[in-house]
Amino acid sequence: MRILLTGASGLIGQAVHRNLSQDNEVITLGRSAHADVRLDLADVDGLNSAALPAADALVHCAGIVDEDFREDPVRAARMAMFGAGALARQAVAAGATRLAYISSAHVYGPMLGHIDERSPQNPVSDYAISHYATEQVFRRYAQGAVTAAAFRPCAVFGALGDLDAFRRWTLIPFSFPREAVMDRRIVIRSTGQQRRNFVGTDDIADSVRRWLDASSSAWQVINPVGDTSCTVFEFAQRCAAISDELATGSCIVERQQPNGPQAGDDFEYASTLQPTTARQSIDDFARGLMSQLLLKAMP
């Protein structure tokens, strides 16, 4: 298969690139000088007049991230709706009949109770609404020979190529290992009792590959589910324990509101579509990342 890939240098995109390159020709699209085809999702007019190379599929891993909304929410929403819309249109014009988008579990709304692909969506933040908008501009093309899918991971972890190039340290799977190493103290602003499902980027990539190989229904939502679900507090404790193993001295976990309002302790993230065959362990990830950070911090 010939696959157009955006976000190939990003957290999830790197894993998708590695995975799909094994059996497919992958053509990367992006602003970077390393991209096979240079394009900018913020340049809607440019995209509308761009011609993409002939391909069988588009995998869009360059969706909006939280940070985009802190910087310029209007620009981020425009990319999500019109940039992604133009991208999907051009990919279909180039022959793509499979359109995959890496979205977010936030599209379901507040992380409460049992959520699987049959759950109604309820995006409330600008970030979540924008992810949903991208899903729907992809879904627009899901008819006739074209099938499309949205992948909605919850809390994503995975190998970082270059620690210095990474910009998303505020995400919990990254912030806690980093705080454990750097500060020997992990600070949780809430009760920490809200649960999350942690899914590795390689497992997300597997999920995308399985869908590319077997796509059948016109439109599909897929929850890539990792094998670890735990509370934010429990994950902090795991990081602290690993940190204690790796280094001398111990790491403290501090909850700023241990008795504060509790919501999300009943959250259960599930998939009815793809069996969980997760191969990545969050503990291995945390241990690996902390080792990297310790090495880096060495004089």
Added chain:
Amino acid sequence: MRILLTGASGLIGQAVHRNLSQDNEVITLGRSAHADVRLDLADVDGLNSAALPAADALVHCAGIVDEDFREDPVRAARMAMFGAGALARQAVAAGATRLAYISSAHVYGPMLGHIDERSPQNPVSDYAISHYATEQVFRRYAQGAVTAAAFRPCAVFGALGDLDAFRRWTLIPFSFPREAVMDRRIVIRSTGQQRRNFVGTDDIADSVRRWLDASSSAWQVINPVGDTSCTVFEFAQRCAAISDELATGSCIVERQQPNGPQAGDDFEYASTLQPTTARQSIDDFARGLMSQLLLKAMP
């Protein structure tokens, strides 16, 4: 009740204004010099720093229209998401605990089969996605004392104050009566077999008033359903028949693809929430509008 109202000079907003003014104090918000409070939904920064007068409710009838997307889709989407978001926030800050938004049946997606409020949403056009975005930024505030609702009418008809000021003649309930009078020929580009529910603006206003008086659940979607559902071809035939009554000579209905692809002949628009107590008749509307147009056309 003290009610903030946007879109008071628009098709639906005029009817809402008339209706709610009977028992409430209505404060109009908008760009017009006639508005009680001047504000521009496209000026997000201005809205973010605006203070609205104290009120119990906000009724937002100045949502995006099809025409906005033909002119400047990025601007329209920005108004729908960020303009409406700022408006809702400022209304809540001003004390409003009821937020109503006039949305569109297009939020459900293609008009096929039975659709009521329990049907999943599937907005696919930029227009529909943007309406959904406004619904969700309103829904964001639906917690605690604040309740919010989205009203999703299908095909809207209603009295026009000033024919010259009206800009939405391409909507079917308006285009067919006009073509019947002006051209004595109604042209349908499709088979005309797709069904629509036609709802009057006074009935939509009633629906909003009933919700304001009885709002209970935090978030509600309401389909204001009119008492006439028919195919586009049938509506054209009604208009032609009325035109024949009113004027000499007869009106032709032309279908450009009478045997073309058929979709939507099974569409049924319903509400599980509010009983249909429609009082407006689409025939009376068409007759009234055609009489107005004939009078206007007289030398």
